[in-house]
Amino acid sequence: MRYKCIIEYDGTNYYGYQRQPERVSIQEVFENALKIICKEDVKSFASGRTDAHVHAKGQVLHFDSDINMKPESWKKALNSLLPEDIHIKSIEGISDDFHARFSVKSKEYRYFINIGDYDVFFNNYTAYFKDLDIDKMKEAIKYFIGTHDFTTFSRFVEKKDTTRTITDAYIIEHGRFLEITFIGDGFLKYMVRIMVGTLIDIGLHKKKPEDINHLFEAKNRRLTGRTASPNGLYLWKVNY
């Protein structure tokens, strides 16, 4: 039986989603909980990695198990074993055709910036910038929409195909918070944080909105500017 989980985590204390030696990851903590229930190692598959200290409101993963338990019981059992900063929001039985990574249709990331007074309580959960020109940022973000080669907006060549499609991108002001949303078919390593970093530079009048087109054309990772900090970034939703 295959199970699909929607999982939420506060990434502050974790070195990213993916299991790695000597540093605590979400995957390791999740699979440790799974192992206690299943009494054997069970592999889980997520929609993709998130970087160190990045958060998730709606990461999706799947795993297979023959244990005869209702989804609601799986949820209770897992949540009782998980630490307070990782939480299963929902769990459901799903067809074997489903794969948390390969079945992804689109992903939504959101990035939050505190543009009001500095506040210690938002520090792990938002970036902090003053005097951003929000109108310029709203003008600039439209340049990212569409199908582009995102080489300039990624950190390492990990994939040969650096073309991605962003179907929507917009900025909303919620009082003291700026919420920046990107929806697309896939995102390269650091891509959201580099796009946000570029928007911040534009908000600070260090770049212009139309510079984004030149950066796309250059296809040059050396022109990559600011990478926004991980604490403001949330994997918000994965669509299948």
Next chain:
Amino acid sequence: MRYKCIIEYDGTNYYGYQRQPERVSIQEVFENALKIICKEDVKSFASGRTDAHVHAKGQVLHFDSDINMKPESWKKALNSLLPEDIHIKSIEGISDDFHARFSVKSKEYRYFINIGDYDVFFNNYTAYFKDLDIDKMKEAIKYFIGTHDFTTFSRFVEKKDTTRTITDAYIIEHGRFLEITFIGDGFLKYMVRIMVGTLIDIGLHKKKPEDINHLFEAKNRRLTGRTASPNGLYLWKVNY
């Protein structure tokens, strides 16, 4: 010259305000920053302690220094040396008559409970309870207002005088959050957390509002019920 500071901190990673051996405190971190500026040990005096993992929106402290710097420069210098979870909100020169602890007229504490869905991002900053009878809690909190012997609502006999006056106490619902406010001339150790714990028991129908009067009369610490967790508690404001 005496300086009065209003200081905000996220208590998650600290073992309380007061300096103690081998465990990191707000006071130690603040005085370390002060020492770098003053090039000597300088003692600071706060309005009172806060317990491990308790937060402050408006803790007040004072210190003396002969260094000739404007308050705004003190603020910048200290904030540049303090970690991101401790922040000086304001600093002003003040008369030598002022003492952060002995001049206190009243203090305001607030306690936050998430009564909506569990959310990992609120975990360090709110308690979490479902199905609380809020009307009963609102009825109950009024019993705390006035001058009482708070023996039953404190943890240790540290002061001979256990009489305190609560001038106002009320509960406000903000969407998914319950905000419980206590304003009074002083609070015994764990007093706010024990009062909130009692309100939670009343919200869960384990106690009745009128039980508070019996608990006051009993003056018996063994009858102290639930102590609410520190993560929901904020020293909100100190009045002089």
